[in-house]
Amino acid sequence: MMVSSQTSPSPQPSPARGEGAKPFSIPVRIYYEDTDVGGVVYYANYLRYIERARTEWLRAAGFELDVIQSEIKAVFVVRRVEADYHSPALLGNLITVTAEPTEVGASRLIIRQRIRRDDELLFSAIVTLAFIASDLSGPIRMPAAMRSAMKSTISQALA
Amino acid sequence: MMVSSQTSPSPQPSPARGEGAKPFSIPVRIYYEDTDVGGVVYYANYLRYIERARTEWLRAAGFELDVIQSEIKAVFVVRRVEADYHSPALLGNLITVTAEPTEVGASRLIIRQRIRRDDELLFSAIVTLAFIASDLSGPIRMPAAMRSAMKSTISQALA
Amino acid sequence: MMVSSQTSPSPQPSPARGEGAKPFSIPVRIYYEDTDVGGVVYYANYLRYIERARTEWLRAAGFELDVIQSEIKAVFVVRRVEADYHSPALLGNLITVTAEPTEVGASRLIIRQRIRRDDELLFSAIVTLAFIASDLSGPIRMPAAMRSAMKSTISQALA
Amino acid sequence: MMVSSQTSPSPQPSPARGEGAKPFSIPVRIYYEDTDVGGVVYYANYLRYIERARTEWLRAAGFELDVIQSEIKAVFVVRRVEADYHSPALLGNLITVTAEPTEVGASRLIIRQRIRRDDELLFSAIVTLAFIASDLSGPIRMPAAMRSAMKSTISQALA
16 A cells, blocks of 8 residues: 555664664665666665765764864765675665774774665675865874774774 | 764654644755765755655655555656755755645646755745656546645645 | 667767857766666756756856866856756667856856757756855856856857 | 866767777766865765766667666666775866776676776776666576677777
């Protein structure tokens, strides 16, 4: 039947400072904009969802990208993505997107990201980011408070 | 300071069957994917946000687009958009996107949509949609239950 | 048969300084990224194509947006779009996108844009743009040389 | 100066059946839609450009994706992407995007793709694709003529 059985989307991020091994995650609803004529989500769009999860993970840790750009004059840029497409997301799906740091360097981050629909793994990726000056002149060190907030989520994620 | 003052996003749609004149709305967070080198949201992306609001309005009324496509073999297509860009949305903003039907015909819908950041109007549009066969062969009548659910949100929106 | 009968895409813009009434145009090929699960081009994407045509029209007149942003510290922003969707573009289509200025003010432009597949009109729009300071502080006057180059394409377009 | 020194874009693909080791390539112009507030091309968009190059490589070999979908009832889906971001593309850049098959299996393809601005390498990726039934039911064998056309471009690419 056409009547919705799924509840409305409530993209409430899971806690960043989790109890136990639960990684940070956000829900993402799949809309027409996300799909292609093949009937599934267009492959580049999964990179949009994992970036949203990284942004919310950072926000949950107390840091916002627009403030980082205006106050520290720095941006995160992606250096490498290894992505595996296991099964496609479809129109109307409510998927869960995780962000789990695996390495926090002075100006480099490695984050493991997974996308699931219920218990099914749809997509996984390892993303390497650099923290660089906004004028693209080169890498700069992340503030100590930022690194330490990030590291606190690592140990929990891997605990 | 860099520490976030905004609370986490909780894109909980407002009730479709409102008490009073409150139109249906959803929150949308602005990410890097949404912006352009001009420093603001890219102009075509507002059309993505208003489509998300239309989809959630329909879902809140009990109808899901993927089910409509698979069971009724029909899709909504946009026939006309009149859009005014009042003020730009920026990276990190949490905006509110409304969907208020103003006309529900047999196979045609007109919806007024607005985007606000707090109380400031950023964008407004009037969107005309047609309900057509999935094979694009022509317009078909919306099911009576769908039209009546839609109409119930009109009278409330304009009451 | 599967063998292509269409020739390869050669997005060579038509001349900006036309002989007669031919408006400036560019070809655009439709890829998977452009489509949605409805089987047609996603409605917001037509706004991307018409922006490409505006950019190439400006380039053909001797002006590049990145140089305008870095040297004049100005950007064009869209103020209003009136768009009519006549017939959908499909995967693999080679479409033609025009840009014809109808009004060139001190800091405001109105451009008529059309998208065709062969002789069939798929989409038409009237776009109003403002020329504003890059820091979004307000409108600024377009350089005289830019306005005069733009105007020279008007008279030809409407001649 | 603001006057353009670059010539107009003429996205004429390089020959698929090259003389010597030159891989298939297409030019891509960077527009506002491609950039983000960081001042560079948004990272997911490189996946759009390499897909355009794969599509044009296939078209140059005599095969069109829309025809494949309607006649063979099959689609290519991406299974894995390994992408390295070397240096960012910027607004107004004219970049060159290559597609070089390195493995052509019964229902699996591996393609090496590179993006350059003049001689500078901006992005490189290894993309694994599967040829599957349009209804997503599973992999199917590519037609012999398609595999053999693909293989002919391999040997040239690697010769």
